[in-house]
Amino acid sequence: MLQTRLAAGVTQLPVFGCGHTTALFLPHQTPYQTPPEEIAALNEAQRQAFLVAASQAMAPILVSLQLGDATDDETLNAKAWQAYYRELKLVDVTVAKPSTTPGRWPNAWATRRRLTVPARSIAGAA
Incomplete structure (x- = not known):
């Protein structure tokens, strides 16, 4: 083996071509924590x-709603954006990765889909 352990954090490595070894201090590396x-x-x-x-x-969209000339699609869009x-x-901003936790970043398109999927009508199912 090329290296010999001396003490915590110190490693002895051979110096090639010189015939002797040297001790290097190699501190323990801990991963950076934000x-x-x-x-x-x-x-x-x-x-x-x-x-x-x-x-x-x-x-x-809100301007159209306030003026009273919003279409049904604009009304659904407004509801979806407000829900989003x-x-x-x-969202809990104190966790490292909100996208992988229960309080993750919401998805605007998923919110829109959830509000615009029509409910099955009982009459249509019969």
């Missing part, structure tokens, strides 16, 4: 970006 404050700040920034995008998508916005507010 501080909780940084995790929360990064996730809050991501949430704010999602909220801004949702607000921008809702703005023209509320779901974003519920």
Whole structure:
């Protein structure tokens, strides 16, 4: 074996061509752990970006609703975007990966699909 263990964190390696060995200090490497404050700040920034995008998508639809000339599709879109916005507010930003936890980042398209899938009518099923 080329290296010999001396003490915790010190390894003796041969120096090739010189005929002697040298001791190197090789500290134990621990993986970097992101501080909780940084995790929360990064996730809050991501949430704010999602909220801004949702607000921008809702703005023209809400104008149509307020003017009273919104179509049925625009009404469904407004409900979907508002549900998505509320779901974003519920995400726990203190966990390292909200996308892999129960309080994960909601999906705007999944929210839209959930609200627009028509319920089966009892009369149509007969």
